[in-house]
Amino acid sequence: MAITFGQVKTWKAAPLGDAGDGLKADLRKLETSRDELEANGVAKSWTGMAADAARGHRDGLVKDLSSHITAKQEMQKALYTAEPEVEAIERLVQGILDRAKTQEFTVSDDGTVTSTATPPTFKSRFEAEEWGNSRQNIAQELADEIEKALAKAVGVDAILARGLPTGINEQGDEYGNIDPAIAEKWETLSTEERKAVLAEMTRKIAEESGVETPDIDWDDLANDTWDDGSITYGYWSDEEPTMALNPNMLDDPGLLINTVAHEVRHGRQHEAIDDKNDWQFWWEDDPFDEHKEDGISEEQAEEWEENFDDYKSTDNGDSFDEYYNQPVETDARNSGRDYLNNLTEEEFNRLLEESR
Amino acid sequence: MSEIHVVPKDMKTSIGIATDAESAVRKADSAGYLSKAGAAVPGSESVGYMSDLGTRWTDETKAAADSSQKLAAEMQKALDEFEAADKAAGEKGGKVMGPN
Numbered sequence: 001m002a003i004t005f006g007q008v009k010t011w012k013a014a015p016l017g018d019a020g021d022g023l024k025a026d027l028r029k030l031e032t033s034r035d036e037l038e039a040n041g042v043a044k045s046w047t048g049m050a051a052d053a054a055r056g057h058r059d060g061l062v063k064d065l066s067s068h069i070t071a072k073q074e075m076q077k078a079l080y081t082a083e084p085e086v087e088a089i090e091r092l093v094q095g096i097l098d099r100a101k102t103q104e105f106t107v108s109d110d111g112t113v114t115s116t117a118t119p120p121t122f123k124s125r126f127e128a129e130e131w132g133n134s135r136q137n138i139a140q141e142l143a144d145e146i147e148k149a150l151a152k153a154v155g156v157d158a159i160l161a162r163g164l165p166t167g168i169n170e171q172g173d174e175y176g177n178i179d180p181a182i183a184e185k186w187e188t189l190s191t192e193e194r195k196a197v198l199a200e201m202t203r204k205i206a207e208e209s210g211v212e213t214p215d216i217d218w219d220d221l222a223n224d225t226w227d228d229g230s231i232t233y234g235y236w237s238d239e240e241p242t243m244a245l246n247p248n249m250l251d252d253p254g255l256l257i258n259t260v261a262h263e264v265r266h267g268r269q270h271e272a273i274d275d276k277n278d279w280q281f282w283w284e285d286d287p288f289d290e291h292k293e294d295g296i297s298e299e300q301a302e303e304w305e306e307n308f309d310d311y312k313s314t315d316n317g318d319s320f321d322e323y324y325n326q327p328v329e330t331d332a333r334n335s336g337r338d339y340l341n342n343l344t345e346e347e348f349n350r351l352l353e354e355s356r
Numbered sequence: 357m358s359e360i361h362v363v364p365k366d367m368k369t370s371i372g373i374a375t376d377a378e379s380a381v382r383k384a385d386s387a388g389y390l391s392k393a394g395a396a397v398p399g400s401e402s403v404g405y406m407s408d409l410g411t412r413w414t415d416e417t418k419a420a421a422d423s424s425q426k427l428a429a430e431m432q433k434a435l436d437e438f439e440a441a442d443k444a445a446g447e448k449g450g451k452v453m454g455p456n
Contacts, residue, residue, distance in 0.1 A: 004399060008399070015393055015395065015396035018389070019392050022386060027384075029380040030380070033381050036373045040369060040370055042427075043370040043431075046434070047360060048360035048361065048362075050430070050434050053430070054431060054434075057426070058427055060423075061423045064419070065381070068413070075390075086397065153397075157400035157401050160402035160403075160406075164409060169402075
């Protein structure tokens with residue numbers, strides 16, 4: 001569910017910093033305890049079977065504490081990173097509300113800007129139009145600032161999501177977590193700009209994978225929505241080739257970026273199978289070498305080929321687990337997650353520029 | 357059979373470290389800080405996960421504190437047994453060496 005202006009209006013930076021400080025203090029206690037246990041938690045002079053057992057016990061405890069500390073450090077970092085961003089949001093919101101009040105506008109919780117000014121008496125139609133235009137301009141400027149605040153809020157959400165350890169946010173673990181700056185930028189893009197940057201991303205990933213750039217079909221899944229409790233993000237068809245993407249997901253950049261990389265990976269799987277089966281004279285280069293260079297083995301390609309020959313799909317009566325756990329889907333899912341996790345703001349901006 | 361060697365002073369130091377760790381770790385679950393942070397940014401998706409993370413951290417620190425306590429108890433038991441054995445050996449030695 002999207003964050004509303006009514007919610008962002010109440011955001012406060014200070015508690016994030018305070019929470020970061022609290023974690024820092026707790027981390028100091030935990031690190032001291034962990035280090036002392038590691039150094040002298042079991043007397044070095046103590047020997048015998050009971051001493052060995054105690055050392056095993058202590059080592060397990062130190063390991064658990066270390067893993068706990070690492071997770072806490074990540075969240076502490078996220079809280080400190082988020083704090084100045086929320087401060088900026090607070091300033092933006094205050095500016096919006098002050099200006100709205102001064103200029104006689106109201107801003108509703110859903111971000112709608114409404115003029116509350118009583119129009120003065122005009123001497124001419126021109127004067128009336130000019131007044132109306134100036135009101136319209138102020139309303140637009142306020143709306144732009146609101147959009148900026150909401151985009152920043154999405155970025156903050158992504159910062160905090162990246163601070164979560166594995167096992168808390170299953171979707172993040174499985175599909176990856178978007179760079180907060182990309183999430184913020186995405187909010188400011190129009191639908192056409194979003195589609196264009198995804199097309200450029202597709203072209204780039206396909207080129208790097210040695211796969212023919214697919215046509216993107218935004219229509220086929222247009223009626224596929226969350227209403228029935230599930231949704232198809234996209235699919236790959238190796239004829240042509242074509243990649244369908246679900247336009248209902250355009251507000252979820254993380255999932256769509258993941259889907260692009262996931263689907264192009266299916267193209268790569270087909271390419272690897274074709275290259276494995278390709279015949280060449282001994283003096284010719286083996287086209288499979290490029291896949292080997294990217295860590296794909298012939299055994300893997302064989303497994304994919306067998307899998308595609310017996311592809312599991314819920315449309316054919318197979319269970320979701322059978323679909324989900326088959327080798328080609330597991331591999332594509334890993335590719336989608338890794339691409340999203342590793343996509344930097346710089347690379348995204350480059351793609352955005354090239355898409356324009 | 358392994359050789360058993362105990363230096364009571366070292367054992368007491370280690371028992372103290374494990375006991376201090378128990379108390380320090382138990383107080384450092386940090387879940388309350390997450391609740392406060394979550395309340396500062398309502399509507400964000402990550403807030404929903406803060407409470408799960410807080411629960412996990414409480415469970416993890418409790419488990420680690422309990423484990424430290426158990427470690428201290430193991431060492432205390434070993435020390436008590438050693439001291440009892442030492443005392444018994446001393447008494448026996450006294451009988452052998454002392455007047456009839």
